[in-house]
Amino acid sequence: MTRLTGQPWLTAPATRAVLDALEAEGGAGCARFVGGSVRNALMGRAVDDVDIATPLTPERVIAALERAGLKAVPTGVEHGTVTAVAERRPFEITTLRRDVSTDGRRATVAFTDDWAEDAARRDFRLNALYADGDGQVFDPTGLGVEDAQAGRIVFVGEPERRIREDYLRILRFFRFMAWYGRGAPDAEGLAACAALKDGLKQLSAERVSKELLKLLSAPDPRRAVQAMADAGVLAEVLPEVGDLARFAALSVEHDDPLLRLAALLPDEAAGAEAVARRLRLSNAQRARLVAALDPSAAVRPTMGPEAGRAALYRLGRETALDRLALAEAVEGAASPALRRLFETWPIPRMPVGGADLARLGVAPGPETGRLLKRFEEDWIAADFPASGHAARLQQLLETP
Template identity: 60%
Template sequence: MIDPAPNLAGAAWLDDAATVAVMDALEAAGGPDCARFVGGCVRNAIIAQPISDIDIATILNPDQTIAALRRAGVRAVPTGVEHGTVTAVWQGRPVEVTTLRRDVETDGRRAVVAFTQDWAEDARRRDFTLNSLYALRDGTIFDPTGRGVADARAGRIVFVGDPAQRLAEDYLRALRFFRFYAWYGQGEADRAALQACAAVADRVASLAAERIWAEFKKLLAAENPQAAVRLMAEAGVLAAVIGDGASLAHFAALASQDPLLRFAALIPAGQTAALAQRLRLSRAERDRLVAAAAGPPFQVGEDPRAAIYRLGTEVFKDRALLAQAAGRTDMGAAAALAATWTPPRFPLGGEDALAAGVPRGPAVGAALRAVEEDWIAGGFSEDRAGLLARLRSAV
């Protein structure tokens, strides 16, 4: 059905150069209304939220899509042709184009699809009503479920059709439900959806680790994901991601919106490295997570500046925020210090040690470390001349 209001006419992204180039290419091959904007860009335009990605659905099959784009001078990348997806790239801007689909076979982890030209059939296999929205390039909105616009405006995350069926097609949708609730949900969560997610909680762990982490990280990037994470825990879905014993209290107390730190706050003590490996985090994510979870940055009574100097500012701040969430009351001031204090550079090097008479070899490093430790213990106050004198006296 066509919802006569709202209409997206005048939205800047409808006239974006990449959008126009791709739509012109598709319509040159398939005629008017062979392609429509779909999903997040339509949903976010309706609710006045930022739009980061443009997705287009089309009745053209992938081969036809690729041919149409290339004829128009638009780069076509077959990013997922088995599922109908081609990424069009115009002047460095990507636009994802996907052929209308229907599911032929699903097992909760992967799907075999067939292409269709039926817009309503394509809508019926999508996850949530607020994502099953289409728009023509003139801004006219299509709402095949009859409730997508209303649900988007009201912040209702509702499965298309039977929640159990949608989840049986792809168990990742259990995580997506909580992710969309974190980002767009208002009021109480849909009870039928929650019950259906709880029923497949044990199946979520069978998904590819990369899919689980990618979805959960997006959830944790929401402005305020606490309600969604609490509901995940109640439904048993959080345990499928993290395991038992998630630290919901630490998560709630964390004074940071950083998704990786939020994840660190949830992880039970002693399980960080193993969980990072199980979910196949990137090396950079894993290293930061492990460093952050190693414990408080300094002990009570110690100079926090020494810890900032040794750990580095970013690791120190991560540890301070996690320790504060765990109940250390002195960590707020420590994190504030790290944001304003720049660690000094140790002013001596190997040439200074050799000039002071330290023999070449391991003794150089040992001598410098000893003087550096005294410099740190003294509050970084001793100047270069004093440190050189200390170095010469140690020879």
């Protein structure tokens, strides 16, 4: 029998408070840790979230928590989920469930007291693992522990059936491959993802983008993304993607998921805008993606410091660094000196303004803007001198 050991989260006072509250209501063993915490513990990975499964109904869960003086938040009661808060830490508690009906996007569930039924509706065998308060692991599929230890991502039961229940599981297959998989992907699962990839069209953009960015956040997503491309899944999500060489090169050096997304796409501002809107990215994410892929004001790893300062001033720090990373991936050349400049050079502010021109007798209006633009271009070309501004303004006034 497998047992979890050396897991601080398992014996933490907050964890025990929640477990004790549930067992006071339903008896010993009525609550088990489930999914990610058990999987990660077996794989030697950090445990961030602690989820709990129980045959207790949501109403009984809430009553048990409140009797114990713990906060109970009904975050998804219709699906059996209540969030307990102990010592300001959340614990998601879900009643054991079985699917009544599914449509590829959402499921209608019924509560059950059968742990095997609950395991049978989960996505992958390494996620269908449970552990009691003493750390004893329960593996209803019989292969979840082996999968976790071997880094195998295998669907529970028939892959096509699991996918038809929720087509997001296609993306989850590749996301879990990126984060936890080792060796060749499961052939049956991969074939099912390829065969049912059209079902991704049924999903909301928000669900797709969230899953995609999680995948791209993996320490090394290259193998999973290549598998997605080979299966035709990547083209369903991002038809704009062509050659993966830039993405592969950039992903070795940079772990930012949005930058990795940019590396998958062509250098085209309008195209980046379309992708961002289709994926329903946030305004900040959309602006960053578009700026990174705008081909104007190109950044090259071979730039000297003067050209680098000009690019940094025009683009801003984030965009300059993004474009440098993309350029380095294409050209296969690192530029540590330019990167240090982009990271540390204090970007100066325009040293003159309309008030300075007004003191020279220029009335506010279009002429002010024209003169300031000319001054700025000259100032950039001269590598941002710190003095001589009044003389330059006077010279501009005297030059037709």
